[in-house]
Amino acid sequence: MEDDTFSRDGNGTQIDGKIMQTFQKNFVQVQNILDQNRLLINEINQNHESKMPDNLSRNVGLIRELNNNIRRVVDLYADLSSSFTKSMEASSEGDSSGALRSDSKAGHKRKPV
Numbered sequence: 001m002e003d004d005t006f007s008r009d010g011n012g013t014q015i016d017g018k019i020m021q022t023f024q025k026n027f028v029q030v031q032n033i034l035d036q037n038r039l040l041i042n043e044i045n046q047n048h049e050s051k052m053p054d055n056l057s058r059n060v061g062l063i064r065e066l067n068n069n070i071r072r073v074v075d076l077y078a079d080l081s082s083s084f085t086k087s088m089e090a091s092s093e094g095d096s097s098g099a100l101r102s103d104s105k106a107g108h109k110r111k112p113v
Contacts, residue, residue, distance in 0.1 A: 019087045026076050033069050033076075040066045 044062050047055035 016087065019083065022083055023080060026080050030073055030076050033073050037066055037069050040069070 040062050044059050044066070047059045047062070
């Protein structure tokens with residue numbers, strides 16, 4: 001019976017279950033933040049259209065919150081990218097097909113002449 005901590009993607013690459021959980025968790029966080037941003041943008045637009053001074057003043061805080069959320073999304077995607085790169089490097093270690101090793105050097109083997 002195969003080890004349940006690994007699954008195979010469409011290309012036959014093994015992916016650690018914990019890595020998949022991390023990816024899924026981060027994607028859910030990103031989606032939640034994007035949903036919140038949609039609500040913030042709608043409120044900002046309504047406040048802007050009302051042209052009421054109190055609503056326009058409130059937009060300052062809403063726009064700051066929106067900017068912070070965008071930064072969080074960027075950070076989450078950076079973390080995902082880093083995790084994905086590390087997992088791909090780990091899965092290709094020992095592979096002599098020219099893939100990058102964990103030391104970021106190509107694993108090329110010279111062919112005898």
